[in-house]
Amino acid sequence: MNDETSLRNFPHQMASNTPYTKRGPERLVLEGYRHLTAALETQSLAPWELGYALYQSELGPADAKRAFSELSDFVRALKTCARCPLRTFPYHSDFLCREECLSLGLIASLQHGDDTAILCLQHLACPLREGRIEAAAKSFAMVLASIDQRLLPVPASVIGDILKRDDSHQLH
DSSP: OOHHHHHHHHHHHSOTTSOGGGSHHHHHHHHHHHHHHHHHHHTOHHHHHHHHHHHHHHHOHHHHHHHHHHHHHHHHHHHHHBSSOOOOOOTTOSOOOHHHHHHHHHHHHHHHTOTHHHHHHHHHBOGGGHHHHHHHHHHHHHHHHHTTOOOOOOOHHHHHHHHHHTGGGOOO
Protein backbone atom coordinates (compact mmCIF):
# COMPACT_ATOMS: atom_id res chain seq x y z
CA MET A 1 0.00 0.00 0.00
CA ASN A 2 1.50 3.33 -0.98
CA ASP A 3 1.35 6.56 1.01
CA GLU A 4 -1.56 7.95 -0.98
CA THR A 5 -3.65 4.78 -0.68
CA SER A 6 -3.10 4.40 3.07
CA LEU A 7 -4.03 8.03 3.70
CA ARG A 8 -7.06 7.85 1.41
CA ASN A 9 -8.34 4.72 3.23
CA PHE A 10 -7.77 6.21 6.68
CA PRO A 11 -11.22 7.89 7.02
CA HIS A 12 -12.94 4.67 5.99
CA GLN A 13 -11.19 2.69 8.69
CA MET A 14 -12.39 4.82 11.60
CA ALA A 15 -14.73 7.71 12.28
CA SER A 16 -13.35 10.94 10.83
CA ASN A 17 -13.44 12.72 14.19
CA THR A 18 -11.81 9.86 16.13
CA PRO A 19 -8.18 10.60 17.00
CA TYR A 20 -5.60 8.12 15.74
CA THR A 21 -4.54 7.58 19.37
CA LYS A 22 -8.01 6.24 20.27
CA ARG A 23 -8.05 3.50 17.62
CA GLY A 24 -7.76 0.12 19.38
CA PRO A 25 -4.44 -1.28 18.11
CA GLU A 26 -2.67 2.09 18.20
CA ARG A 27 -4.01 2.79 21.67
CA LEU A 28 -2.71 -0.56 22.95
CA VAL A 29 0.77 0.13 21.58
CA LEU A 30 0.88 3.76 22.67
CA GLU A 31 -0.64 3.43 26.13
CA GLY A 32 1.28 0.23 26.81
CA TYR A 33 4.52 1.96 25.80
CA ARG A 34 3.70 4.90 28.08
CA HIS A 35 2.83 2.74 31.08
CA LEU A 36 5.84 0.45 30.76
CA THR A 37 8.25 3.33 30.19
CA ALA A 38 6.90 4.99 33.35
CA ALA A 39 7.24 1.73 35.27
CA LEU A 40 10.89 1.38 34.23
CA GLU A 41 11.68 5.01 35.00
CA THR A 42 9.99 5.10 38.40
CA GLN A 43 10.66 1.48 39.42
CA SER A 44 6.99 1.38 40.42
CA LEU A 45 4.51 -1.41 39.71
CA ALA A 46 1.56 1.01 39.51
CA PRO A 47 2.10 2.04 35.85
CA TRP A 48 2.76 -1.59 34.89
CA GLU A 49 -0.50 -2.65 36.57
CA LEU A 50 -2.45 0.10 34.78
CA GLY A 51 -1.03 -0.97 31.44
CA TYR A 52 -1.76 -4.63 32.07
CA ALA A 53 -5.32 -3.80 33.14
CA LEU A 54 -5.84 -1.97 29.83
CA TYR A 55 -4.61 -5.00 27.89
CA GLN A 56 -6.84 -7.36 29.89
CA SER A 57 -9.92 -5.20 29.37
CA GLU A 58 -9.27 -4.88 25.62
CA LEU A 59 -7.97 -8.37 24.82
CA GLY A 60 -9.05 -10.76 27.57
CA PRO A 61 -6.69 -12.58 29.94
CA ALA A 62 -4.92 -15.02 27.58
CA ASP A 63 -4.23 -12.59 24.73
CA ALA A 64 -3.37 -9.80 27.19
CA LYS A 65 -0.71 -11.93 28.80
CA ARG A 66 0.94 -12.77 25.46
CA ALA A 67 0.74 -9.25 24.03
CA PHE A 68 1.81 -7.43 27.20
CA SER A 69 4.75 -9.79 27.65
CA GLU A 70 5.96 -9.05 24.11
CA LEU A 71 5.41 -5.32 24.63
CA SER A 72 7.45 -5.53 27.84
CA ASP A 73 10.33 -7.14 25.93
CA PHE A 74 10.12 -4.42 23.28
CA VAL A 75 10.11 -1.54 25.79
CA ARG A 76 12.99 -3.09 27.76
CA ALA A 77 14.97 -3.47 24.52
CA LEU A 78 14.26 0.18 23.68
CA LYS A 79 15.29 1.26 27.15
CA THR A 80 18.68 -0.46 26.89
CA CYS A 81 19.35 0.08 23.19
CA ALA A 82 17.82 3.46 22.35
CA ARG A 83 19.85 6.33 20.93
CA CYS A 84 18.45 8.76 23.48
CA PRO A 85 16.25 8.72 26.57
CA LEU A 86 12.74 7.49 25.86
CA ARG A 87 10.25 10.30 26.06
CA THR A 88 6.49 9.97 26.39
CA PHE A 89 3.45 12.08 26.84
CA PRO A 90 1.24 11.34 29.87
CA TYR A 91 -1.23 8.46 29.71
CA HIS A 92 -4.33 9.11 27.60
CA SER A 93 -2.82 12.14 25.84
CA ASP A 94 -3.75 12.56 22.19
CA PHE A 95 -0.31 14.03 21.51
CA LEU A 96 2.62 11.97 20.29
CA CYS A 97 6.31 12.65 20.84
CA ARG A 98 9.08 11.61 18.48
CA GLU A 99 9.83 8.28 20.19
CA GLU A 100 6.15 7.37 20.35
CA CYS A 101 5.76 8.09 16.63
CA LEU A 102 8.83 6.05 15.79
CA SER A 103 7.66 3.14 17.95
CA LEU A 104 4.18 3.15 16.40
CA GLY A 105 5.73 3.45 12.93
CA LEU A 106 8.05 0.53 13.62
CA ILE A 107 5.31 -1.81 14.85
CA ALA A 108 2.97 -0.81 12.00
CA SER A 109 5.71 -1.25 9.42
CA LEU A 110 6.60 -4.71 10.68
CA GLN A 111 2.94 -5.74 10.49
CA HIS A 112 2.60 -4.44 6.93
CA GLY A 113 6.00 -5.56 5.65
CA ASP A 114 7.11 -2.17 4.39
CA ASP A 115 10.47 -0.49 4.70
CA THR A 116 9.43 2.27 7.12
CA ALA A 117 10.85 -0.03 9.82
CA ILE A 118 14.39 0.72 8.64
CA LEU A 119 13.87 4.47 9.01
CA CYS A 120 12.31 4.06 12.46
CA LEU A 121 15.08 1.76 13.65
CA GLN A 122 17.80 4.13 12.45
CA HIS A 123 16.37 6.89 14.62
CA LEU A 124 15.41 4.77 17.63
CA ALA A 125 18.41 2.52 18.12
CA CYS A 126 22.17 2.65 18.28
CA PRO A 127 23.46 0.99 15.09
CA LEU A 128 24.98 -1.97 16.95
CA ARG A 129 21.70 -2.70 18.75
CA GLU A 130 19.15 -2.26 15.98
CA GLY A 131 18.81 -6.04 15.68
CA ARG A 132 17.75 -6.45 19.31
CA ILE A 133 15.06 -3.78 19.01
CA GLU A 134 13.89 -5.10 15.65
CA ALA A 135 13.56 -8.66 16.97
CA ALA A 136 11.56 -7.53 20.02
CA ALA A 137 9.38 -5.21 17.90
CA LYS A 138 8.74 -7.92 15.31
CA SER A 139 7.67 -10.40 17.97
CA PHE A 140 5.28 -7.83 19.49
CA ALA A 141 3.92 -6.82 16.07
CA MET A 142 3.25 -10.43 15.10
CA VAL A 143 1.47 -11.23 18.37
CA LEU A 144 -0.76 -8.19 17.87
CA ALA A 145 -1.50 -9.21 14.28
CA SER A 146 -2.31 -12.76 15.39
CA ILE A 147 -5.04 -11.41 17.69
CA ASP A 148 -6.50 -9.08 15.04
CA GLN A 149 -4.83 -5.90 16.35
CA ARG A 150 -3.42 -4.46 13.12
CA LEU A 151 -2.14 -0.92 13.14
CA LEU A 152 -2.74 1.42 10.24
CA PRO A 153 0.29 1.80 7.98
CA VAL A 154 2.51 4.77 8.77
CA PRO A 155 4.09 6.02 5.54
CA ALA A 156 7.83 6.69 5.49
CA SER A 157 7.05 10.24 4.36
CA VAL A 158 5.13 10.85 7.60
CA ILE A 159 8.04 9.54 9.70
CA GLY A 160 10.42 11.69 7.65
CA ASP A 161 8.29 14.76 8.30
CA ILE A 162 8.20 14.02 12.03
CA LEU A 163 11.97 13.66 12.12
CA LYS A 164 12.47 16.96 10.29
CA ARG A 165 10.17 18.89 12.59
CA ASP A 166 11.70 17.45 15.73
CA ASP A 167 15.41 17.97 14.95
CA SER A 168 15.79 20.88 17.34
CA HIS A 169 14.47 18.80 20.25
CA GLN A 170 16.66 15.72 19.96
CA LEU A 171 18.42 14.63 23.10
CA HIS A 172 21.41 12.85 21.51
